[in-house]
Amino acid sequence: MLRLTVGAAALLTAMPAQAQPLEPSSRWQVDFGETECLAIRKYGEGAEATHLVIKPYATGDRFEIALIDDRVTGDTLSQGGTMRVGDDDIALPGIRFSDDEAGRTVTTWFGDDLSALSGAEQVDLELGEGERSLKLTQATAVVDALQECRTVLADRYNMSGNVVTTPPQGNVDVLRDEDYPLLALDEDQESVFRALLLLDEEGNVAECSLLSFAGDALFVARSCGLIRERARFEPAIGPDGTAVRSAFVTPVVQWRLGKEISNQTFRDFERRDRAIRERSRGPGDSEGVLLRPPGERPR
Template identity: 25%
Template sequence: MLLRLSGLMAAIGCSSALLANPAPPLRPIDSWHLDYGDTQCSATRQFQAASGPVTLGLAPTTSGDSYRLLISVPRRGPAYAQRAMGTIDWGKGQSRVAGLYFGAKAVPVGVYQYRLSAADIEQARTASAVVIDADGSQSYQFALSDMAPLLAGLADCTQALQQQWNLRGDAALNRPAAPVNDVNSLVGQVDDRWDRSLRHPLSSARFQLLVDPRGRVDGCDVSMSSGDALVDAGACEALRDHARFTPATDRRGQPTRSVWTSNPVSWSLASNTFDGGCTKMSSDGRAILNGCERPIIRGLQQMPPPPPASPPPPPSSKS
């Protein structure tokens, strides 16, 4: 499983069914369920298919500038997350989107996840249906209703989340959070063996982290993508596990929650050769693997340097 099972993933994974190439749109069988989470706002809804309900999910980032759209299917997803290109059409033409397809250990489901801009989601406000072509092999069509109040509810939740994490309240902070370790060293180093697993060069990326009063990372959003969904997700996982901060303090000098945004992370690539898709991620989210070779990078951190060379033996004395 690539990402930790959040409340949204748990809701999506419990009840869903696969429908290949649907003709009429799937109809909802319940209302939208809006979850005001501690680190994430999310909404899920079930739709009726011949073999059971399919679940559609939406989750905005803390900043509200992008969303994750998720669809679950009842077959067990891959143990290692895979890239999944797709298209989404809200009735105004198809848009190509990059995403992931992954499974979960606890439940036999597979989940497609795509990242959309807030502008893309705005098309859903008046849409009567959405057609999603997942990875070119599965097509899903959902009849939409109540989208305007849903998006308004997600916006209200996001605003409350921003206040909770002091994203829009710098005046309430005496001191912002500051990283203790080098964030770039956690996510920005890619060696030659990983180069060969990529399909295209990486762009600079930017990450937005929810830092709790202990200085630990409670959540990670991608505010500017590297251009590769697998790399983005793996980098967020590495930051959650390894990034440490001196926490922000409030006006009373007490540690408090805050949001920290990275500078653009430039990826260090040693070559421009790409293998066309051998890369997968381990089920614990900690290792990028090359399906054609062997593990490449543990935790997306810089590979350890080679051991120093042994000193040459002293010259033998002549008798």
């Protein structure tokens, strides 16, 4: 793993009194990982510390921006949220997953265009009842590094279409009702999602990223972990007949105990999913679910 450290520069411009953004307590760390790209920064100290994490997907422009707290900051939920950068209020779907036993909360917003953060001096994130404001600094350098990492990651998993001659074969039919005993007690709980999987040469799931979702936050938050653990594919094959790394966009995954997904939940999912597919449609993508590599604009 290649790790870059970006120094924090002091801002000389006075902030408005009402903003009160959290000040960083560490430098940026940008990790060029084998399965993901991450930018991480700490805010505050001790029990009140928060970590900001930015994760671009290996394809397209989409990204996740998350706050990780070593304390419970609210109930688990899934709903629309907001990311404010400068004068722009950007509506983003979000998930807050609170683990009472571990005393930890992860709140994630799912964005469409990483470049929205480039040049930003502050980001304000809202989901549910609270809003968090964080001072960024060095955002352009961080976004540029993440874009470079994303291109490297896309090449590693052969997303250009020139390496994979036979796509991977398999499915993600690995989620069971007994995985969610608390949800199974409430017949009104339901979820729908689609994910991007990165597969290694043996057909194992190296990484799972949510592309679009609607419904119960607990199911959605746990599903990618279970897919990584259980799903197995016949690996993709390259021109020389050997197995190669690849990417796989899942079909729509639905869960509801003993019932069909409600029309409203599925409409919410379809609205998000359609927007992603329209933005991400690439050459030769007849179904609109094979996402384009970084750098290729939608046609």
